[in-house]
Amino acid sequence: MLSRYPWLVLMGPPLIAVIAAGLTIQLTPVIRGSSATTQSVAMQSATAQSALGPCKREGGRQAPSAPAAGTWWRATADLDAKGGLIGWNVSFGAPETRDSLLIVSPGSSVSGPRTGTIAIAEDDGATSVIHLVRPVRGCQDRIEVGAQIARHAVFDPTADGLLVHLLERGTRRDLGIWFVPEARGLPSLVVAPVEQAELERAGVGEVWTTNIEASDDGLYLAVQSCDPDGCLTRIQDRRTGVVAALDGSSGAMVGFAGPTLVVMGACSGLPCPVVVWNIAGGPAREIAPSVLGAAVAGNLVIAVVAGEGGVPESIAVDLRSRTRRSIGALDGGLLPLGGSAAFAGIETSPDQIGVARPDGMPAMLDLDDILPLGVAQPTEGQP
């Protein structure tokens, strides 16, 4: 495995910790219909697994990736005997493939999948790498980031590469968002580090987490700098490179719906409203109160809300018509997987959303079966 960015590399390639023995999870994570039930998960006895090998290249370039609905991952904490976090067990798989497990260091984060690939940014305290895991192809690549700390990486829809949030090692100073190509080439700065004055204007103290989210069409990149009280959200128009801060504070991002950014409110817990910003301007607008989880599918926001007496209900909000309708309850305590979900992800087709089961396993939910339910109501004027 080559180090493609020697300017960044302090150390040789770190070890990839791949579990040699673990659980094989046979999962068919497709849920259909409002009364759908999750298909059984068979936990088979442990079988030895080997590390996924490097992916084959065509002319020095990565083979083109294609959408691979059903590709999934799930991260669970790897704790020592005293309860200290010593790593993350990232299990992943895809339909018709063997599931695998990768153990990564505590400072790791996972995103995707997109076109069948899962991005894992891992830092071992001395060097950072980005694992590009491709369950369908049964292989993985790695990009060595080296001396800087790669906190989070998401796929850039406009190019073969990733958008990576970097910190300076030692000081943990924000270095901004960088484009890191999958193939050879130098990283380039995409969004500069947030300025202290801007944080102070927004009332954000020390930054605890930085979230990044790219719109599917690649036109917009959102960068959130968050303290526990809320986030400053900056949006970059990728065509012009201009970065503008949204006015106000918010919680974690749910996703883009065209030029609309869907976020959770700045809440300290659940339930919490979902609000939307039109990037072109205008104030934030609430589309659903008392939300427990939400996901975006095209121009729809699917949310589970706390209903009367604490009973969860599901709604679909059409951002174009500004209407919403009840779609009943999602069976089995399913919760939509929003963009900032830290523990699971699943690639879906446009008429599906990802959901998390109560045990944390991701699954797909077909929207066709549930959307005919309910009568559309205007979102304006809702409590």
Place this chain on the structure above:
Amino acid sequence: MNHTQFASSGRISRPRRSRLAAGFALLLVLAGTGATRAHGPDPRMGGAPWAPNQALRYQWRAGQAPPAWMGPAIDAAASDAGLSRASRAPTYARVTSGTASLIAYGEPTGCSPAGIACFSRAGAPSSFQMWFRAHGYVFDWGSLRWCQAQATPSDGCFDVENVALDEFGHVDVLGHHVNLAGNSDYRDAIVQAVARAKPAAGWQAHVFGPCDTARLQLEYDRQSPRDLFSSCLAIPTKLVLSASSTSLPTGGGLTMTASLRTTTTTANRALSNDPVSGRNVTLRRRIPGTQTWYSAGLLVSSGSVEGSYALTINPSTTYEWQAVFIPSSGDGAVSATSAVVTVTVSGCASVTCGQAPVMTAAESTWRTRS
């Protein structure tokens, strides 16, 4: 800035508040917060309230039980919440079987990416959930350290009991306290956006602060009419004075009765029109046509009727009477003065008949605020 420095220096000023109010009030409202002023009660979270004094039970979530070093601190915080609630807010107790709310350690959590602990009160009034990040979870500033996980707690660690009490406060109904610029009033509330790490002042606070209990009293009422209002409140009161008779002969007995209650207003929420007992309510008098008041004594709190105070006297002449309530230090009630009641004394039934009213020693020195 590393986290220890941050924790020691506290939070930066929070200009977002004004900006939020001007340009993004929507989020605050939609987040379920109530009206808030500087150094006021904590905002109110959205969602259903619990029943007064509701006993909530919790247990560890299967597969995510807190480590041995964390569980007792969470239990201690549950006890702290009950002991320091100063209201009819819920109480908490852990059980090992049966139906109960769930508390979990480690991923998955329901926390926002920047939270070290979080909660869900979506199940209210039936249940709640609470989560704590694992020791060693990595944020942009570094790794989370819980003090209880360390043999010798290091600077920068977070106290589980303090953070858990914050979470129980959220479950009650409390939103993050809105601090004054510079956080000079940080210690007035446990429920804060950012818990203070060791050794910053308040990192080990284990009781609700006055601005926490203020909101709890507003939502759940006080336990007893004799309890003080939180000093973070300014609850208006109403004092009504009545006389057993407005006309009596000289030397006749007169019973003055005052009723002290909070005002009837939606702003007082659960405290609206509450009787207020056990306070010092003074009776004063003056000669009609004069401006100076003189004390006539302390009205005695009734043992049977809450908020009622009475004093029996034998007035020698006609007076105007008024009851005055001035709250003691630490009581979040607002002073009140009753309307003036005139009691006419006529006839001649004593040796003082026809003489000017006698001024007592107290009357000569005691003047009330008008």
